[in-house]
Amino acid sequence: MKYIKVFLFLFISSHASSQIAGYMGKRAVLSYSNYFMVGLVGPGPNNAGYMDEASLSLNNVHCLNFEYVYKQRKVVCLSGQYLRTGVAYDRGGHDGFINGASYRDYPYPGGAKYGGNYSKPALLTSTNISLGVKSFKSGCIAPVGKYNKLEMILLFEKIMYDNTNFMKSVTSDPVDDTLFTLGTGEYNYVNVAIAYTIGREHIINDKIVIDYGIRFGLTPAMNIVSLTSDDSYSTIEMYYKRYSNSRIGRQQLFNFHVGIGFLAF
Amino acid sequence: MIKVVSKNIICSLIALLLCCNTVYSQYAADYTPLKSSGALPEEFLKTARALSEDDLKTIGYGTDRMAKQQFITSSNYFLRDLLLSGDVLVNDVLGNYVNKVADELLKNDPELRKQIHIYITKSPDVNAHAFDKGFIFINVGLLAQLENEAQLAYVLAHEITHVVKKHSVNQYIENIKLDRGTSTYETGSYEARDIAKYRFSQENETEADAEGLVRIKESKYSVKALNGAFDVLQYSYLPFELVDFKKSFFEDEFLVLPDTVFLKKTSEIKANDDYDDTKSTHPNIRKRRGAVESELTVSDEPSRKKYIISEEEFKKAREIARFESCRLYLINRDYINAIYASYILLEKYPDNVYLKKIVSKSLYNITISKSNSRDRSKYVYSIANNARLSSKSYSIPDYEKIEGASQRVYYMLDNLDAKELNTIALSYTFRALKKNPNDTFLNMLTDSLFSEMVNSNQLYLNDFSKSTKAELKAMDTAKVVVETIDTTAEESKYSKIKKQQQKVEIATDENFTKYAFAGLLQDADFVKRFTKAGKGLTHKAEEKKDNLTYKERRKIEEQIAKENKNKYTLLGIDKVLFLEPFYMKVKTAAGQEMINYYESEDKQIKLNEIQKKCADKLKLGYEMISTKNMTTADMDRYNLNSILNDWLTERFNHGDSSDELIVGTEEMKSLIEKYGTKYLAWSGVYNEKGRKSHNTYFFILFNMESGEVMKYETRYTKSKDNTDLITSFVYNSLMYVTKKPK
The missing domain is CATH 3.30.160 (Double Stranded RNA Binding Domain)
Structure with missing residues (x-):
């Protein structure tokens, strides 16, 4: 965070000029945005359905933004984001095939399966920090009009699951399965992403800033096909790392946003 | 009886002379441009929306309702735009007179008179136009050209017909139908329908001519006097009078322009009245004249008058319109016409400072344009941050396309270079200033011309001779050269060259500017201003290199751009x-x-x-x-x-x-x-x-x-x-x- 502050300070001081109008002299915007996308695969925070059982849900990223106009058409954006969603426990033993791959009875590393309450999914949160630059279209004066935004996102992901209700088979009879603790119940991962946004900003009554648009994102750690592959994972940590990266990656991949804020100074 | 008649005639003549003198004496010294006065009419205060509201109630629910609606909103928008453009005069002397003529013309139709609003527009074009709503606009340029009051009445009658017959809206509706191909007026090809629009308009004009004549016949105005009305239109491209132009206008005892810049014979006037009018909104003049010519006789012509309101008022209005035209020519960058129109009026009012200023301003602007085209065009860079106004460099129109006496002015000014023009402009303006020493504008203009002379044309005091041409000629120049040859054993090469040059200069007409200020250089004020403009320098600075390479030019342009960026x-x-x-x-x-x-x-x-x-x-x-x-x-x-x-x-x-x-x-x-x-x-x-x-x-x-x-x-x-x-x-x-x- 310290480095970001230093970078931001250096960036603004080297680029900002006093000859920038902003909007009616105000160049800083504080706003809240919500990036949302229908959860097509996988549950929402309170929805435990999995794959074909999953019902539609809405995943939201809540963002608090600070934006500062440093050139006539350029805005530097610092944003704190928070995403909370659910990760359904793998039921394993599912009959049939999906994409040609069979589901194992014991899908978790070490031949384990979840034996707890499936209706309460594991919790995946992602606290992000993003730094980006908005470029307003030719002719416009920031922060009004159409823009393109390119941002770098640092994602701090956290998975919390019920580690005490895992079972592993002792005999071939599932009745003999014994309960055991799988992993620590909480893992943290760090991930990066880049995102590109096309949007538009309006100002109402010379104070209120309205922002809307579409965002496309990419994260190098994302593997879209990971959940449908037959790969096995050596540890539960690896399992959730891959899972959470994919979930977050998909969430960043394409979503809409609406925001509201005000001209600060 | 004869005595009484003679007495009356003499009295009338004296009265007329007195009246004329009053007009002339009024403008002997100066002229103040027209301004609106009094209270603003209600129509000027309404928005286009408010102007349209009442009209929209009257259009009914016929098939053309939509077109009529569009016409009303657009014509009222443009009407309001015109009313508030600053081009329309309110309660001015010209408008008041024209309205009196309209009162006379419509005295038997008071209801119609109430609907008609007549205003003068500040345009030098010979034209008038009407809006269906009852607004008629007469251009200053038209008033400057008319011969008599009856002609003015006819112009008004013509425009009133357009109003009464609602020609504009009919034309608008018909044009839409012709565009869509739903008109019964012309059902042919697209091109045929396009030409039909002009034909329809021409028919309206012919109707306005005919109905206007009917209205004149109903009045007491002379019908015979209308004979020249179409001549006014035919020759409208010429100045309001044809007066032989003499180059002495710019000359004085010392400044003598060479004959080479004076066109010996001017082109004859050959206005064609039978031009192709296929794509013209008005029929050609021959057709218009022919259509009403046979109707220009009435049995009671002797009892009719050319002037009903007053000949004096007409002439006064026309004179004002002519004064005003000089200014309007100048505003429209028609500098030569401004000079020529002022020249015509200066023959009558030789001491009028307004006219002299028009001439000075015109000469100044032509000088600037010539200097710019010679020197600065290469270096002129954007005048503002991120864009430039469209460049509209002025050049004198081709004199060969000009007819009549004013052709000489075109020829003369076109054939003088920037330095010569600067000299003439300065000489003319300084002389005007001497006669009006308190005129701040002439003072400013004189200083600007000095500045232009030094900074742009690089002419310094030593470029002008204090001796007159005649004085120098009186010296035996041949002897000077002979003496130079005989006695210059110790004289430098450069001194010899100068003496040689002096001889050559006297022998040619091209350096007439050298002696232009021989008289003015005796004037301490002239010398002081000249020296001040040159910042004390009496000699040329280093010559500017005209033939710069592309790189050098780019460097200058970039430097100017950088300076401008910082500056603006x-x-x-x-x-x-x-x-x-x-x-x-x-x-x-x-x-x-x-x-x-x-x-x-x-x-x-x-x-x-x-x-x-x-x-x-x-x-x-x-x-x-x-x-x-x-x-x-x-x-x-x-x-x-x-x-x-x-x-x-x-x-x-x-x-x-x-x-x-x-x-x-x-x-x-x-x-x-x-x-x-x-x-x-x-x-x-x-x-x-x-x-x-x-x-x-x-x-x-x-x-x-x-x-x-x-x-x-x-x-x-x-x-x-x-x-x-x-x-x-x-x-x-x-x-x-x-x-x-x-």
Whole structure:
């Protein structure tokens, strides 16, 4: 965070000029945005359905933004984001095939399966920090009009699951399965992403800033096909790392946003 | 009996002479341009929407309702635009007279008279036009050319017919039908239908000519006097009088122009009255004349009069129109016509300072244009930050295309170079100044001409001879050369060259400028001003290299651009005078553009508010000359708007050149004092909505004192013209105006 502050300070001081109008002299915007996308695969925070059982849900990223106009058409954006969603426990033993791959009875590393309450999914949160630059279209004066935004996102992901209700088979009879603790119940991962946004900003009554648009994102750690592959994972940590990266990656991949804020100074 | 008649004739002649003398003596010394006065008519105070509201109630529910609706909204929008453009005079001496003629013409039809509103428009074009709503506009240029009052009455009768017969709306509806192919007037090909539009218009004009004549016959005006009415139109491209032009006009005892610049024979006047009018809104003159010629006889002609109101008033009005035309030519950058028209009037009023100033201003501007085209065009760079006004360099029209006596002026001024013109302009202006030493404008103009002479044309005191040509000729120049040859054993080569040059100079006419100031150089004031302009220098500075390489030129251009960028980035201005902004919203559908008149008007008001809000926020002193919400007592505001519009129109005519002098500069000086700022801002938005919206925003800031463009900004965006977008544009423009450079 310290480095970001230093970078931001250096960036603004080297680029900002006093000859920038902003909007009616105000160049800083504080706003809240919500990036949302229908959860097509996988549950929402309170929805435990999995794959074909999953019902539609809405995943939201809540963002608090600070934006500062440093050139006539350029805005530097610092944003704190928070995403909370659910990760359904793998039921394993599912009959049939999906994409040609069979589901194992014991899908978790070490031949384990979840034996707890499936209706309460594991919790995946992602606290992000993003730094980006908005470029307003030719002719416009920031922060009004159409823009393109390119941002770098640092994602701090956290998975919390019920580690005490895992079972592993002792005999071939599932009745003999014994309960055991799988992993620590909480893992943290760090991930990066880049995102590109096309949007538009309006100002109402010379104070209120309205922002809307579409965002496309990419994260190098994302593997879209990971959940449908037959790969096995050596540890539960690896399992959730891959899972959470994919979930977050998909969430960043394409979503809409609406925001509201005000001209600060 | 004969005695009584003779006595009456003599008395009348004396009265006429006295009257004429009154007119002449009135303008002997000076002339004050026309201004509106009194109370503003109600129609000037209404918005286009308000003007249309009553009209829309009268159109009924027929098949043409939509077209009529469109016509009413558009014609009222343009009518309002014209009324508040500053080009229309209210309660002026010309308008009052023309209205008296209209009263006489319509004295048997008081109801119609109430519907007719006649105004004078400040245009040198020989034209008049009418709106169906009853507004008739007579151009100053037409009044300057008319021969008598009866002709004026006929012009009015013609325009009144257009109003009565609702020709404009009929034409509009028919044009729409012809475009759509639903007209029964012409059912042929697209081209045939296009030509039919002109034919339809010509038929309206023919009807207006015929019905106008009927109205004249119903009045007491002479019908015979109308004979020349079509001549006025036919020869309207010529100046209002044909007077032989003498080069002595610019000369004095010492400044003698060479015969080579004086056209010996001028082209004859061969106005063709039978030109091709297929694509003309009016029939050609021959057809128009032919259509009414047979009707120009009435049995009671002897009892009819050329003048009913007054011959004196007509002549006075015409004279004023002629004075006014000189100024209008100048505003329209028609410098040669301005000089020639002034020349005609100066024959009558040789001491009139207004006319002399017109000539001086015209000469000055031609000089500047010639100097610019020779030297500066290579170096002229954008005058503002990010855009430049369209470059409109002035050049004298081809004299071969000019007919009549004024051709000599075209030829003469075209054949003089910038240095020669500068010399003539200075000589003429300084002489005018000597006769009017307190005239501040002539003082300023003289100094500017000195400055131009030194800085642009690089002519210094030592380039002019204090001795006259005759005095030098009196010396035996041959002897000088012989002596030089005999005795120059110790004389330098350069001294010899100079003496040789002196001999050659005397022998040719080309260096007539050298002796132009032989008289004026005896004048201490002249020498003082000249020296001051040259900053004490009496000799040329190092010659400017005309033949620069591309790289050198680029370097100069880049340097100028850099200087300009620094100069115009932040202006640090405290107060600005704003002119009513421009706003036009256009909707494009099926390849056709339609102006959204009401919304344009509303948005204009909104833009006004935005400007005020942004100026307040920036603590920029804000004065708006708006024609919105005026009352009948707001004549001062109306006149002010008119002055500013005139100034702006002329300034735009000059394009990138801020060196050319603007006619209204004198008026602007008092305006600058009144408002405490010399900066005038004008902005606007053009919004086009088709499949997508496009906006073009502009902002221009002028220095009213010098005519310099301080800032010219244009912004093009593909978006709706939302208030926040426009506000951000306006604020940005004004921020650069307000902020002080570090």
